[in-house]
Amino acid sequence: MPVSDNPFYTALALILGMDQRLFDIVTLSLQISLIAVLVACLLALPLGAALALWRFPGRNIVIVMLNALMGLPPVVAGLCVYLLLSRAGPLGQWGLLFSPSAMVIAQVILVLPIIAALTRQQVESLHNEYDEQLRSLGLSPLRMIPTLLWDARFGLLTVILAGFGRASAEVGAVMIVGGNIDGVTRVMTTSIVLETSKGNLPLALGLGIVLLSLVTLINALAHVVSETAKRRLG
Amino acid sequence: MQKTTALVAAGLVGLSWSASLLAEDDFITLASTTSTESSGLFGAIIPAFTDTTGIEVHVVAVGTGQAFEIARRGDADSLLVHDTAGEEQFVANGYATERQNVMYNDFVLVGPSDDPAGISDSESAAEAFALIAESESPFASRGDDSGTNRAELRLWEDAGVTPQGEWYRELGSGMGQTLNTAAGMNAYTFTDRATWVAFENPQDLTILFEGDEALFNQYGSLLLSTENNPHLKHDLATQWHEWLLSSEGQQAIADFEVNGQQLFFPNAE
Numbered sequence: 052m053p054v055s056d057n058p059f060y061t062a063l064a065l066i067l068g069m070d071q072r073l074f075d076i077v078t079l080s081l082q083i084s085l086i087a088v089l090v091a092c093l094l095a096l097p098l099g100a101a102l103a104l105w106r107f108p109g110r111n112i113v114i115v116m117l118n119a120l121m122g123l124p125p126v127v128a129g130l131c132v133y134l135l136l137s138r139a140g141p142l143g144q145w146g147l148l149f150s151p152s153a154m155v156i157a158q159v160i161l162v163l164p165i166i167a168a169l170t171r172q173q174v175e176s177l178h179n180e181y182d183e184q185l186r187s188l189g190l191s192p193l194r195m196i197p198t199l200l201w202d203a204r205f206g207l208l209t210v211i212l213a214g215f216g217r218a219s220a221e222v223g224a225v226m227i228v229g230g231n232i233d234g235v236t237r238v239m240t241t242s243i244v245l246e247t248s249k250g251n252l253p254l255a256l257g258l259g260i261v262l263l264s265l266v267t268l269i270n271a272l273a274h275v276v277s278e279t280a281k282r283r284l285g
Numbered sequence: 286m287q288k289t290t291a292l293v294a295a296g297l298v299g300l301s302w303s304a305s306l307l308a309e310d311d312f313i314t315l316a317s318t319t320s321t322e323s324s325g326l327f328g329a330i331i332p333a334f335t336d337t338t339g340i341e342v343h344v345v346a347v348g349t350g351q352a353f354e355i356a357r358r359g360d361a362d363s364l365l366v367h368d369t370a371g372e373e374q375f376v377a378n379g380y381a382t383e384r385q386n387v388m389y390n391d392f393v394l395v396g397p398s399d400d401p402a403g404i405s406d407s408e409s410a411a412e413a414f415a416l417i418a419e420s421e422s423p424f425a426s427r428g429d430d431s432g433t434n435r436a437e438l439r440l441w442e443d444a445g446v447t448p449q450g451e452w453y454r455e456l457g458s459g460m461g462q463t464l465n466t467a468a469g470m471n472a473y474t475f476t477d478r479a480t481w482v483a484f485e486n487p488q489d490l491t492i493l494f495e496g497d498e499a500l501f502n503q504y505g506s507l508l509l510s511t512e513n514n515p516h517l518k519h520d521l522a523t524q525w526h527e528w529l530l531s532s533e534g535q536q537a538i539a540d541f542e543v544n545g546q547q548l549f550f551p552n553a554e
Binding site: 137138139143144146148149230232233235245247248249250251252 | 314345483486
Protein backbone atom coordinates (compact mmCIF):
# COMPACT_ATOMS: atom_id res chain seq x y z
CA MET A 52 0.00 0.00 0.00
CA PRO A 53 1.29 3.46 -0.84
CA VAL A 54 2.49 5.68 1.96
CA SER A 55 2.91 9.43 2.31
CA ASP A 56 3.26 11.64 5.36
CA ASN A 57 0.04 13.42 4.51
CA PRO A 58 -3.02 11.29 5.31
CA PHE A 59 -5.11 13.01 2.63
CA TYR A 60 -2.56 12.23 -0.09
CA THR A 61 -2.37 8.71 1.29
CA ALA A 62 -6.15 8.36 1.12
CA LEU A 63 -6.20 9.73 -2.41
CA ALA A 64 -3.37 7.44 -3.47
CA LEU A 65 -5.19 4.49 -1.87
CA ILE A 66 -8.42 5.27 -3.71
CA LEU A 67 -6.77 5.99 -7.07
CA GLY A 68 -4.28 3.14 -6.77
CA MET A 69 -6.92 0.67 -5.48
CA ASP A 70 -4.53 -2.25 -5.14
CA GLN A 71 -5.90 -5.78 -4.85
CA ARG A 72 -5.36 -6.06 -1.08
CA LEU A 73 -7.18 -2.84 -0.30
CA PHE A 74 -9.96 -3.84 -2.71
CA ASP A 75 -10.35 -7.19 -0.90
CA ILE A 76 -10.44 -5.50 2.49
CA VAL A 77 -13.07 -2.97 1.35
CA THR A 78 -15.17 -5.71 -0.27
CA LEU A 79 -15.03 -7.86 2.86
CA SER A 80 -16.00 -4.91 5.09
CA LEU A 81 -19.01 -4.11 2.92
CA GLN A 82 -20.07 -7.74 2.58
CA ILE A 83 -19.98 -8.36 6.31
CA SER A 84 -21.76 -5.15 7.30
CA LEU A 85 -24.41 -5.38 4.54
CA ILE A 86 -25.22 -9.01 5.33
CA ALA A 87 -25.37 -8.18 9.05
CA VAL A 88 -27.75 -5.27 8.41
CA LEU A 89 -29.90 -7.40 6.10
CA VAL A 90 -30.20 -10.20 8.65
CA ALA A 91 -30.85 -7.69 11.44
CA CYS A 92 -33.60 -6.01 9.36
CA LEU A 93 -35.37 -9.31 8.69
CA LEU A 94 -35.62 -9.84 12.43
CA ALA A 95 -35.78 -6.32 13.81
CA LEU A 96 -38.34 -4.64 11.52
CA PRO A 97 -41.17 -7.09 12.32
CA LEU A 98 -40.06 -7.21 15.95
CA GLY A 99 -40.10 -3.41 16.28
CA ALA A 100 -43.48 -3.12 14.57
CA ALA A 101 -44.96 -5.88 16.72
CA LEU A 102 -43.73 -4.12 19.84
CA ALA A 103 -45.40 -0.95 18.65
CA LEU A 104 -48.78 -2.60 18.08
CA TRP A 105 -49.17 -5.22 20.78
CA ARG A 106 -49.86 -4.51 24.41
CA PHE A 107 -48.70 -7.27 26.70
CA PRO A 108 -47.44 -7.49 30.29
CA GLY A 109 -43.76 -6.64 30.52
CA ARG A 110 -43.86 -4.67 27.27
CA ASN A 111 -42.28 -1.61 28.85
CA ILE A 112 -39.44 -3.72 30.22
CA VAL A 113 -38.76 -5.09 26.73
CA ILE A 114 -38.77 -1.56 25.29
CA VAL A 115 -36.39 -0.26 27.95
CA MET A 116 -34.07 -3.22 27.42
CA LEU A 117 -34.03 -2.74 23.64
CA ASN A 118 -33.26 0.94 24.10
CA ALA A 119 -30.49 0.13 26.55
CA LEU A 120 -29.00 -2.46 24.17
CA MET A 121 -28.54 0.30 21.59
CA GLY A 122 -25.62 1.29 23.81
CA LEU A 123 -24.18 -2.22 24.08
CA PRO A 124 -20.38 -1.87 23.98
CA PRO A 125 -19.08 -3.70 20.87
CA VAL A 126 -16.34 -5.36 22.90
CA VAL A 127 -18.95 -6.95 25.17
CA ALA A 128 -20.95 -8.18 22.18
CA GLY A 129 -17.72 -9.55 20.72
CA LEU A 130 -16.80 -11.27 23.95
CA CYS A 131 -20.23 -12.95 24.19
CA VAL A 132 -20.02 -14.20 20.60
CA TYR A 133 -16.44 -15.34 21.23
CA LEU A 134 -17.49 -17.39 24.25
CA LEU A 135 -20.46 -18.84 22.31
CA LEU A 136 -18.47 -19.82 19.22
CA SER A 137 -15.24 -20.85 20.91
CA ARG A 138 -14.55 -24.60 20.72
CA ALA A 139 -15.01 -24.72 24.48
CA GLY A 140 -18.34 -22.88 24.15
CA PRO A 141 -21.88 -24.17 23.45
CA LEU A 142 -21.72 -23.63 19.67
CA GLY A 143 -18.06 -24.67 19.40
CA GLN A 144 -18.66 -27.60 17.05
CA TRP A 145 -19.72 -25.19 14.31
CA GLY A 146 -16.10 -24.07 14.07
CA LEU A 147 -17.10 -20.51 13.22
CA LEU A 148 -14.70 -18.54 15.41
CA PHE A 149 -12.18 -16.40 13.48
CA SER A 150 -14.33 -16.52 10.33
CA PRO A 151 -16.35 -13.82 8.54
CA SER A 152 -19.55 -15.56 9.67
CA ALA A 153 -18.61 -14.92 13.29
CA MET A 154 -18.15 -11.25 12.45
CA VAL A 155 -21.60 -11.12 10.83
CA ILE A 156 -23.16 -12.67 13.95
CA ALA A 157 -21.47 -10.12 16.22
CA GLN A 158 -22.60 -7.22 14.05
CA VAL A 159 -26.18 -8.53 13.91
CA ILE A 160 -26.23 -8.45 17.70
CA LEU A 161 -25.01 -4.85 17.68
CA VAL A 162 -27.33 -3.63 14.94
CA LEU A 163 -30.53 -5.49 15.83
CA PRO A 164 -31.44 -3.45 18.95
CA ILE A 165 -30.91 -0.16 17.09
CA ILE A 166 -33.17 -1.10 14.21
CA ALA A 167 -35.81 -2.73 16.42
CA ALA A 168 -35.96 0.12 18.95
CA LEU A 169 -36.11 2.90 16.35
CA THR A 170 -38.61 0.96 14.22
CA ARG A 171 -40.83 0.57 17.29
CA GLN A 172 -40.75 4.30 17.84
CA GLN A 173 -41.46 5.17 14.18
CA VAL A 174 -44.27 2.66 13.78
CA GLU A 175 -45.85 3.63 17.08
CA SER A 176 -46.20 7.29 16.16
CA LEU A 177 -47.59 6.32 12.76
CA HIS A 178 -49.98 3.91 14.40
CA ASN A 179 -51.27 6.54 16.81
CA GLU A 180 -52.04 8.71 13.82
CA TYR A 181 -53.84 6.11 11.71
CA ASP A 182 -55.22 3.72 14.31
CA GLU A 183 -58.89 4.47 13.65
CA GLN A 184 -58.50 4.32 9.91
CA LEU A 185 -56.76 0.97 10.09
CA ARG A 186 -59.39 -0.36 12.48
CA SER A 187 -62.21 0.78 10.21
CA LEU A 188 -60.60 -1.30 7.46
CA GLY A 189 -60.89 -4.23 9.84
CA LEU A 190 -57.16 -5.04 9.87
CA SER A 191 -55.84 -7.28 12.61
CA PRO A 192 -52.55 -6.20 14.23
CA LEU A 193 -50.78 -8.95 12.30
CA ARG A 194 -52.00 -7.49 8.99
CA MET A 195 -51.20 -3.97 10.17
CA ILE A 196 -47.48 -4.75 10.52
CA PRO A 197 -46.59 -4.85 6.82
CA THR A 198 -48.92 -1.91 6.08
CA LEU A 199 -47.38 0.29 8.75
CA LEU A 200 -43.82 -0.75 7.89
CA TRP A 201 -44.50 0.16 4.26
CA ASP A 202 -45.98 3.52 5.24
CA ALA A 203 -42.99 4.24 7.47
CA ARG A 204 -40.46 3.16 4.81
CA PHE A 205 -38.78 6.53 4.33
CA GLY A 206 -38.22 6.99 8.03
CA LEU A 207 -37.10 3.38 8.31
CA LEU A 208 -34.44 3.94 5.66
CA THR A 209 -32.72 6.33 8.04
CA VAL A 210 -33.07 3.74 10.79
CA ILE A 211 -31.43 1.10 8.60
CA LEU A 212 -28.63 3.50 7.69
CA ALA A 213 -28.03 4.16 11.38
CA GLY A 214 -27.69 0.40 11.79
CA PHE A 215 -25.30 0.19 8.86
CA GLY A 216 -23.24 3.02 10.32
CA ARG A 217 -22.89 1.16 13.60
CA ALA A 218 -21.90 -2.04 11.80
CA SER A 219 -19.31 -0.55 9.47
CA ALA A 220 -17.70 1.70 12.09
CA GLU A 221 -17.41 -0.93 14.78
CA VAL A 222 -14.03 -2.49 15.59
CA GLY A 223 -14.10 -4.02 19.08
CA ALA A 224 -16.35 -6.95 18.26
CA VAL A 225 -14.95 -7.94 14.86
CA MET A 226 -11.42 -7.78 16.26
CA ILE A 227 -12.24 -10.35 18.96
CA VAL A 228 -14.36 -12.77 16.93
CA GLY A 229 -12.56 -12.32 13.59
CA GLY A 230 -8.98 -12.19 14.84
CA ASN A 231 -7.91 -9.67 12.16
CA ILE A 232 -6.47 -12.48 10.00
CA ASP A 233 -4.74 -11.10 6.91
CA GLY A 234 -6.77 -11.90 3.79
CA VAL A 235 -9.51 -13.69 5.74
CA THR A 236 -11.07 -11.52 8.44
CA ARG A 237 -9.18 -8.24 8.09
CA VAL A 238 -11.62 -5.38 7.45
CA MET A 239 -11.27 -1.60 7.21
CA THR A 240 -11.55 -0.88 10.92
CA THR A 241 -9.21 -3.64 12.07
CA SER A 242 -6.68 -2.55 9.41
CA ILE A 243 -6.80 0.94 10.88
CA VAL A 244 -6.08 -0.44 14.36
CA LEU A 245 -3.20 -2.53 12.98
CA GLU A 246 -1.60 0.35 11.08
CA THR A 247 -1.93 2.59 14.14
CA SER A 248 -0.15 -0.02 16.23
CA LYS A 249 2.67 -0.10 13.66
CA GLY A 250 3.03 3.66 14.11
CA ASN A 251 2.01 4.14 10.48
CA LEU A 252 -0.37 6.96 11.33
CA PRO A 253 -0.77 8.51 7.85
CA LEU A 254 -1.77 5.15 6.35
CA ALA A 255 -4.15 4.52 9.28
CA LEU A 256 -5.81 7.89 8.82
CA GLY A 257 -5.81 7.42 5.05
CA LEU A 258 -7.73 4.16 5.48
CA GLY A 259 -10.08 6.03 7.81
CA ILE A 260 -10.77 8.60 5.12
CA VAL A 261 -11.44 5.82 2.59
CA LEU A 262 -13.91 4.20 5.01
CA LEU A 263 -15.65 7.49 5.68
CA SER A 264 -15.89 8.20 1.94
CA LEU A 265 -17.48 4.81 1.35
CA VAL A 266 -20.04 5.28 4.09
CA THR A 267 -20.81 8.76 2.76
CA LEU A 268 -21.29 7.30 -0.72
CA ILE A 269 -23.71 4.68 0.54
CA ASN A 270 -25.67 7.29 2.49
CA ALA A 271 -25.82 9.58 -0.54
CA LEU A 272 -27.08 6.69 -2.64
CA ALA A 273 -29.80 5.89 -0.12
CA HIS A 274 -30.76 9.55 0.05
CA VAL A 275 -31.09 9.87 -3.71
CA VAL A 276 -33.14 6.67 -3.96
CA SER A 277 -35.52 7.76 -1.22
CA GLU A 278 -35.92 11.32 -2.58
CA THR A 279 -36.65 9.97 -6.07
CA ALA A 280 -39.15 7.49 -4.70
CA LYS A 281 -40.86 10.19 -2.62
CA ARG A 282 -41.29 12.40 -5.65
CA ARG A 283 -42.56 9.58 -7.85
CA LEU A 284 -45.03 8.35 -5.27
CA GLY A 285 -46.06 11.82 -4.24
CA MET B 286 -39.72 -4.59 -4.51
CA GLN B 287 -36.79 -4.55 -6.90
CA LYS B 288 -34.63 -3.25 -4.10
CA THR B 289 -35.70 -6.13 -1.88
CA THR B 290 -34.86 -8.61 -4.61
CA ALA B 291 -31.47 -7.00 -5.10
CA LEU B 292 -30.82 -7.08 -1.37
CA VAL B 293 -31.82 -10.72 -1.07
CA ALA B 294 -29.64 -11.57 -4.06
CA ALA B 295 -26.74 -9.71 -2.49
CA GLY B 296 -27.37 -11.59 0.74
CA LEU B 297 -27.36 -14.95 -1.03
CA VAL B 298 -24.16 -14.13 -2.87
CA GLY B 299 -22.61 -13.11 0.42
CA LEU B 300 -23.79 -16.24 2.19
CA SER B 301 -22.53 -18.56 -0.51
CA TRP B 302 -19.25 -16.71 -0.36
CA SER B 303 -18.99 -17.28 3.40
CA ALA B 304 -19.94 -20.91 2.82
CA SER B 305 -17.12 -21.26 0.30
CA LEU B 306 -14.77 -19.85 2.90
CA LEU B 307 -15.94 -22.39 5.45
CA ALA B 308 -15.53 -25.27 3.05
CA GLU B 309 -11.84 -24.49 2.65
CA ASP B 310 -10.07 -27.00 4.84
CA ASP B 311 -6.40 -26.64 4.01
CA PHE B 312 -5.57 -24.03 6.59
CA ILE B 313 -4.50 -23.88 10.18
CA THR B 314 -5.18 -21.17 12.72
CA LEU B 315 -2.02 -19.99 14.45
CA ALA B 316 -2.24 -18.02 17.68
CA SER B 317 0.83 -15.84 17.96
CA THR B 318 2.19 -12.59 19.29
CA THR B 319 1.80 -9.07 17.98
CA SER B 320 5.59 -8.70 17.50
CA THR B 321 5.79 -11.49 14.92
CA GLU B 322 2.78 -10.17 12.99
CA SER B 323 3.30 -6.41 13.05
CA SER B 324 7.02 -6.62 12.22
CA GLY B 325 5.98 -8.37 9.00
CA LEU B 326 7.71 -11.71 9.73
CA PHE B 327 4.68 -13.87 8.97
CA GLY B 328 3.95 -11.98 5.78
CA ALA B 329 7.47 -12.90 4.68
CA ILE B 330 7.75 -16.57 5.72
CA ILE B 331 4.21 -18.00 5.44
CA PRO B 332 4.04 -17.79 1.62
CA ALA B 333 7.14 -20.02 1.45
CA PHE B 334 5.45 -22.58 3.72
CA THR B 335 2.22 -22.42 1.71
CA ASP B 336 4.15 -22.93 -1.53
CA THR B 337 5.81 -26.05 -0.18
CA THR B 338 2.82 -27.67 1.50
CA GLY B 339 -0.33 -26.07 0.09
CA ILE B 340 -1.40 -25.22 3.64
CA GLU B 341 -2.52 -21.68 4.47
CA VAL B 342 -1.82 -20.22 7.89
CA HIS B 343 -4.38 -17.90 9.49
CA VAL B 344 -2.53 -15.81 12.05
CA VAL B 345 -4.41 -14.42 15.04
CA ALA B 346 -1.93 -11.98 16.59
CA VAL B 347 -2.57 -11.25 20.27
CA GLY B 348 -0.58 -10.96 23.50
CA THR B 349 1.07 -14.16 24.71
CA GLY B 350 -1.36 -14.52 27.64
CA GLN B 351 -4.35 -14.35 25.31
CA ALA B 352 -2.66 -16.68 22.81
CA PHE B 353 -2.34 -19.33 25.54
CA GLU B 354 -6.03 -18.86 26.36
CA ILE B 355 -7.08 -19.21 22.70
CA ALA B 356 -5.04 -22.42 22.40
CA ARG B 357 -6.34 -23.79 25.72
CA ARG B 358 -9.94 -23.34 24.52
CA GLY B 359 -9.14 -25.23 21.31
CA ASP B 360 -9.56 -22.23 19.03
CA ALA B 361 -6.11 -22.44 17.44
CA ASP B 362 -4.31 -25.37 15.84
CA SER B 363 -0.84 -24.09 16.59
CA LEU B 364 0.94 -21.73 18.94
CA LEU B 365 4.07 -19.59 18.50
CA VAL B 366 4.82 -17.33 21.48
CA HIS B 367 7.68 -15.96 23.57
CA ASP B 368 7.42 -16.88 27.22
CA THR B 369 9.53 -20.00 27.77
CA ALA B 370 8.47 -20.47 31.40
CA GLY B 371 4.79 -20.13 30.45
CA GLU B 372 5.26 -22.46 27.48
CA GLU B 373 6.84 -25.17 29.62
CA GLN B 374 4.00 -24.84 32.11
CA PHE B 375 1.55 -25.18 29.20
CA VAL B 376 3.21 -28.47 28.21
CA ALA B 377 3.26 -29.64 31.84
CA ASN B 378 -0.47 -28.93 32.08
CA GLY B 379 -1.07 -31.26 29.15
CA TYR B 380 -2.32 -28.68 26.64
CA ALA B 381 0.70 -29.21 24.38
CA THR B 382 2.78 -32.29 23.69
CA GLU B 383 5.97 -30.63 22.56
CA ARG B 384 7.78 -27.28 22.73
CA GLN B 385 10.77 -26.29 20.60
CA ASN B 386 12.98 -23.23 20.30
CA VAL B 387 12.39 -21.55 16.94
CA MET B 388 14.18 -18.23 17.01
CA TYR B 389 15.24 -15.40 19.27
CA ASN B 390 15.83 -11.71 19.29
CA ASP B 391 16.17 -9.32 22.18
CA PHE B 392 14.32 -6.72 24.17
CA VAL B 393 15.54 -3.13 24.35
CA LEU B 394 14.81 -0.22 26.66
CA VAL B 395 13.75 2.88 24.75
CA GLY B 396 13.14 6.34 26.14
CA PRO B 397 13.46 10.08 25.53
CA SER B 398 16.76 10.93 23.82
CA ASP B 399 17.91 13.21 26.68
CA ASP B 400 17.66 10.17 29.02
CA PRO B 401 16.50 11.88 32.27
CA ALA B 402 17.14 8.73 34.35
CA GLY B 403 20.64 8.31 32.87
CA ILE B 404 20.23 4.61 32.04
CA SER B 405 22.45 4.54 28.95
CA ASP B 406 25.63 3.93 31.01
CA SER B 407 24.07 1.16 33.11
CA GLU B 408 26.05 -2.04 33.64
CA SER B 409 22.97 -4.25 33.52
CA ALA B 410 19.30 -4.20 32.64
CA ALA B 411 18.45 -4.48 36.34
CA GLU B 412 20.48 -1.35 37.06
CA ALA B 413 18.75 0.53 34.24
CA PHE B 414 15.33 -0.41 35.66
CA ALA B 415 16.44 0.62 39.15
CA LEU B 416 17.58 4.02 37.85
CA ILE B 417 14.21 4.63 36.18
CA ALA B 418 12.40 3.79 39.43
CA GLU B 419 14.76 5.92 41.50
CA SER B 420 14.32 9.02 39.34
CA GLU B 421 10.58 8.24 39.01
CA SER B 422 10.81 8.93 35.30
CA PRO B 423 7.59 8.10 33.44
CA PHE B 424 7.55 4.48 32.31
CA ALA B 425 4.90 3.01 30.01
CA SER B 426 4.22 -0.67 30.70
CA ARG B 427 2.22 -3.00 28.44
CA GLY B 428 0.27 -4.22 31.48
CA ASP B 429 -1.47 -6.86 29.33
CA ASP B 430 0.10 -10.16 30.46
CA SER B 431 1.92 -10.48 27.14
CA GLY B 432 5.32 -12.15 26.81
CA THR B 433 6.99 -8.74 26.77
CA ASN B 434 5.04 -7.66 29.84
CA ARG B 435 6.02 -10.84 31.68
CA ALA B 436 9.70 -10.27 30.80
CA GLU B 437 9.46 -6.64 31.97
CA LEU B 438 7.96 -7.67 35.32
CA ARG B 439 10.76 -10.20 35.85
CA LEU B 440 13.31 -7.41 35.30
CA TRP B 441 11.66 -5.15 37.89
CA GLU B 442 11.93 -8.07 40.26
CA ASP B 443 15.65 -8.44 39.42
CA ALA B 444 16.07 -4.73 40.12
CA GLY B 445 14.43 -5.19 43.51
CA VAL B 446 11.72 -2.68 42.68
CA THR B 447 7.97 -2.98 42.97
CA PRO B 448 6.89 -0.66 40.17
CA GLN B 449 4.09 1.55 41.38
CA GLY B 450 3.33 5.23 41.63
CA GLU B 451 2.36 7.94 39.26
CA TRP B 452 5.45 7.45 37.08
CA TYR B 453 4.56 3.81 36.31
CA ARG B 454 1.74 3.65 33.80
CA GLU B 455 0.13 0.34 32.95
CA LEU B 456 -1.51 0.78 29.58
CA GLY B 457 -3.12 -2.60 28.97
CA SER B 458 -2.28 -2.30 25.27
CA GLY B 459 -0.35 -4.10 22.57
CA MET B 460 3.29 -3.25 21.84
CA GLY B 461 2.57 -0.82 19.02
CA GLN B 462 -0.07 1.09 20.99
CA THR B 463 2.27 1.22 23.97
CA LEU B 464 5.04 2.68 21.78
CA ASN B 465 2.61 5.27 20.40
CA THR B 466 1.62 6.25 23.93
CA ALA B 467 5.19 6.27 25.24
CA ALA B 468 6.22 8.48 22.30
CA GLY B 469 3.32 10.80 23.08
CA MET B 470 4.21 11.25 26.75
CA ASN B 471 7.97 10.92 26.25
CA ALA B 472 8.21 7.98 28.61
CA TYR B 473 10.57 5.04 28.90
CA THR B 474 9.25 1.71 27.72
CA PHE B 475 10.34 -1.88 27.22
CA THR B 476 9.94 -3.40 23.77
CA ASP B 477 11.04 -6.28 21.62
CA ARG B 478 13.50 -5.17 18.97
CA ALA B 479 11.43 -6.40 16.02
CA THR B 480 8.42 -4.21 16.79
CA TRP B 481 10.73 -1.28 17.54
CA VAL B 482 12.64 -1.47 14.25
CA ALA B 483 9.43 -1.77 12.23
CA PHE B 484 7.72 1.02 14.21
CA GLU B 485 7.29 4.24 12.25
CA ASN B 486 6.25 6.80 14.87
CA PRO B 487 9.14 6.94 17.38
CA GLN B 488 9.15 10.76 17.70
CA ASP B 489 11.82 11.54 20.34
CA LEU B 490 12.23 7.95 21.56
CA THR B 491 15.49 6.12 20.99
CA ILE B 492 17.20 2.94 22.20
CA LEU B 493 18.94 3.73 25.51
CA PHE B 494 19.89 0.32 26.82
CA GLU B 495 20.49 -2.98 25.04
CA GLY B 496 22.74 -6.02 24.95
CA ASP B 497 22.34 -7.54 28.43
CA GLU B 498 21.85 -11.33 28.50
CA ALA B 499 18.76 -10.75 30.63
CA LEU B 500 17.14 -9.13 27.58
CA PHE B 501 17.23 -12.35 25.58
CA ASN B 502 13.85 -13.02 23.94
CA GLN B 503 13.22 -16.64 22.95
CA TYR B 504 10.31 -17.68 20.71
CA GLY B 505 8.96 -21.21 20.88
CA SER B 506 6.59 -23.28 18.76
CA LEU B 507 4.18 -25.63 20.53
CA LEU B 508 2.53 -28.75 19.19
CA LEU B 509 -0.91 -28.74 20.78
CA SER B 510 -2.46 -31.79 22.36
CA THR B 511 -5.57 -33.27 20.74
CA GLU B 512 -6.59 -35.04 23.92
CA ASN B 513 -9.12 -32.41 24.97
CA ASN B 514 -9.57 -30.94 21.51
CA PRO B 515 -9.87 -33.78 19.00
CA HIS B 516 -11.07 -31.36 16.29
CA LEU B 517 -7.61 -29.71 15.99
CA LYS B 518 -5.94 -30.04 12.59
CA HIS B 519 -3.07 -31.92 14.15
CA ASP B 520 -1.48 -33.24 10.94
CA LEU B 521 -1.39 -29.83 9.28
CA ALA B 522 -0.18 -28.17 12.47
CA THR B 523 2.59 -30.75 12.77
CA GLN B 524 3.73 -29.92 9.24
CA TRP B 525 3.92 -26.21 10.20
CA HIS B 526 5.75 -26.97 13.46
CA GLU B 527 8.28 -29.16 11.63
CA TRP B 528 8.71 -26.69 8.78
CA LEU B 529 9.59 -23.92 11.25
CA LEU B 530 12.33 -26.15 12.67
CA SER B 531 13.53 -27.38 9.26
CA SER B 532 16.50 -25.80 7.50
CA GLU B 533 14.12 -24.25 4.97
CA GLY B 534 12.00 -22.61 7.66
CA GLN B 535 15.02 -21.49 9.65
CA GLN B 536 16.56 -19.95 6.53
CA ALA B 537 13.31 -18.08 5.74
CA ILE B 538 13.38 -16.58 9.25
CA ALA B 539 17.04 -15.57 8.87
CA ASP B 540 16.34 -13.97 5.48
CA PHE B 541 13.62 -11.66 6.85
CA GLU B 542 14.87 -8.10 7.15
CA VAL B 543 13.36 -4.68 7.85
CA ASN B 544 15.38 -1.65 6.72
CA GLY B 545 18.30 -3.99 6.03
CA GLN B 546 18.28 -5.30 9.58
CA GLN B 547 17.72 -8.95 10.53
CA LEU B 548 15.05 -9.08 13.26
CA PHE B 549 14.80 -12.76 14.23
CA PHE B 550 17.66 -15.22 14.64
CA PRO B 551 16.78 -18.89 14.08
CA ASN B 552 18.00 -21.26 16.80
CA ALA B 553 16.13 -24.55 16.48
CA GLU B 554 18.19 -27.55 17.57
